[in-house]
Amino acid sequence: MVAVCCAMVCLTGCNEPSSYPNRPITLICPWGAGGGTDAVSRQIAAHLETELGVPVGVVNATGGKGVTGHNRGFRARPDGYTLTMATLELNMLHWNGLTDLTYHDCIPLMSVNEDYAAVFVHSDAPWETIADLEAAIRANPKTLTASGTASGGAWHLALAGWLISAGLNADDVVWVSSTGAAPSLKELMSGGVDLVCCSLPEAATQMKNGDVRALGVMSPQPVPGFEDVPTFVDAGYDWTLGGWRGLAVPRGTPADVVKTLTNALDRVTSGETTILVGASQVDGEVVRRRQTFPQFMEEQGYDNTRRGPEEFQRLLAERDEQLGALLTSDVMRSVNRDRFNAATFPNALLAAIGAVLVLLVVQRGLRRSGSASESPIENASLRRRSVSRKGVIACTLFVLAIAVYPLAAETVGFVILSAALLGLMLWSLGNRIPTCAAVTLVVVPIAYQFFAGVLRVPLPRGWWGW
Structure with missing residues (x-):
């Protein structure tokens, strides 16, 4: 069985032709x-x-x-x-x-x-032109909300640039961060935001259905296919961005x-x-x-x-x-400016994991210090309920494996890194080395063949194509 499994591991990296592309x-x-x-x-x-x-x-x-x-x-x-x-x-x-x-x-x-940026509003919005919108922003700054992409992204920059060119402040419209135009337009139609800045094609379906209206496009010339949408230049603004x-x-x-x-x-x-x-079908023919x-x-x-x-x-x-x-x-x-940067939440998660590990170690120490004054029966009960050193090590290795995989997978490769991490975690749980090796040699090749061979999911190949 072990010999067969080893052969499966080897074959995962040896069955590729040399021409590009082959996977x-x-x-x-x-x-x-x-x-x-x-x-x-x-x-x-x-x-x-x-x-x-x-x-x-x-x-x-x-x-x-x-x-x-x-x-x-x-x-x-x-x-x-x-x-x-x-x-x-x-x-x-x-x-x-x-x-x-x-x-x-x-x-x-x-x-x-x-594609050039355009400004969209709900079909029932009170503004008919981009000049109407400017007047509303000027009268009540920081009351309207807009979206279209992540904070500081291209469409955010386009809107902020127009505001500046119109003599307003870049933050006179509150930007709501999103992952793209599609979710932003959904928010606009549901009333979650007042404006959306994105390209005309991205909102073509909503415009056709009458859900949103385009007040203007930030292009120097009318956009083919959207000639009825006025340009910001025609409206008197010296601002274009695509x-x-x-x-x-x-x-x-x-x-x-x-x-x-x-x-x-x-x-x-x-x-x-x-x-x-x-x-x-046309005349019975497909x-x-x-x-x-x-x-x-x-x-x-x-x-x-x-x-x-x-x-x-x-x-x-x-x-x-x-x-x-x-x-x-x-x-x-x-x-x-952002309240949170890209590392805020990952760092918070790592801090929480670290705090849990520290608490487990402290709990074990307290259990030990209190066991001296307890009876043998109570000590046995405490030992069963306390966290073992092996458990702390296993938990730590599990967290490290999660952190190491995305950092090293592209370099080392899916098969080699997965086998190493799986074997290490099985060993940390108290399994014998032959058992860890046998399980690893069975599970990892099967997982690779299923994802890469059957589902055709691209997996990191690393040093030796594994």
């Missing part, structure tokens, strides 16, 4: 499901599956105002199996002091979309892999690939409808501007310089 690819989306970035990411993923011949799964890694997704994507193993749908926030996060991650930490492949979306991989990704992905994205964004989007990526973008009202690697790199550098000057200015300091 599932993960596409990291830094924003929530249902929003514009999510929609574009899933379309790109579907087309890449057709072009590359392997599954491409979208993972919504939200949180930290975009830090979580961008960091997860650009800190991943640089092997071409983790792509990131980067957004304008990449040019903002480090200026806000949220991370040291910049566009220098990635290799830009292609930008696929640029976001971008683009694919990138971690720095250090091999040149041949970058070339393969760039060529695939070029074919996808130019409309050379199609995917099945529906079927219908007619399948196929769609290109540009057709999807046009139908949904998304801008379809694409930029190759060099042009995308220049865009990143220009936006980084532009937004750096804006975000570090005195008038924008209020936008970047």
